[in-house]
Amino acid sequence: MSEAIGVQPVNPVEPFLRTERMPHIWCPGCGIGTTVNCFARALVSSKLPLDKVAVVSGIGCTGRVAGYVRLDSFHTTHGRAIPFATGLKLANPELTVVVYSGDGDLIAIGGNHFIHAARRNADIKVICVNNFIYGMTGGQVAPTTPTAALATTTPYGAFERPFNLPFLAESSGAVYVARWTAYHVRHIAHSMSEAFKKKGLCFIEIIAPCPTLYQRRNHFGDGLEAMRYYKQKSVVRNGANTRDVQIDLQGEIVVGKFVDIERPTLKQAMDLQLRQKLDLPPSNGGGSHELD
Amino acid sequence: MPETLTPIISSRKVRGRVYVDRNRCKGCGFCIEFCPPKVLSFSASFNEHGYHSPELVRPEGCTGCDLCGLYCPDFAIFAVREPRPVPSAERGASET
16 A cells, blocks of 8 residues: 655555546545545455456445446446346456445335345445435435434434345345444455455445435534444444344444355356256356356 | 645654645545544645645654545545655655
């Protein structure tokens, strides 16, 4: 990370950004930029060839990531990042396909795609930045908004039970499930580089502050205040049962790597099944005899 | 961009150097709050968007860990580790 000191050292994340688009649209104190920083560091440490990495985003504040990273990227319609990414991976298995989107896009509008991609174990890396609210559209209640939190559409407090995302991901079939907050920057970068190496659907939830809509409406202070809350109230519990990691309003946040298992990916399962049924020789592991 | 990137060079014993792109900063304060040796502080002046960017107030304490760079949501700050503290000659050259 420490470059040799030249005349003017460049920011280590600069090569990963479309700097002509800076400053970005994210509010002061928003945690999305921090996660992008971690993402860039994870790409550096995992030494992936950058022309083999593709970022797919949906709509929303986090959806803008695809437009800010200097990688092959696609900004899909609302909620459809995962189906696009699944197709991309199947058509070009060499790619490392990263879905980078928000909770509203991935879990609300794209919720069905998410559970089915996890069920099929599509080989994509899903990074979900969870800020507990629909940010870009004006702070409406989301399926991740904690009960009793205020949103523009729940002026008396949300009365629905929110999703427990790691539990949802695990029970749907994801092979790697982790949750961190924007405070845990080194853990995020480490988790991301682990996910890049792993085959199958890897799900990383990152709790990030939305200072403008969630924090302010609920009188929780600014982005920095949210980061202090994450620091104080989060407990690292690797391998915790995902049933027990539900987040309550300003309550304890259990973070860590919860699931890390092996299971055939969508393409491997298809390959195996078709070879058995069609009496084809078993795959030798190389690319030459793969079904396409 | 390069002209706004102001190197803040610390005194002779330093192990790290902080670079701030003042005009990218939105003043969230993450770098100041989570700097392990607490060497950063808000500057008194405004940047061109009206935010107070961070500045290095205790240069001798900076270790160049780059945690400020990792936290910054606006890609406005980063730190580098000096390979080895080299006495006066190098310091004089870099302060110009």
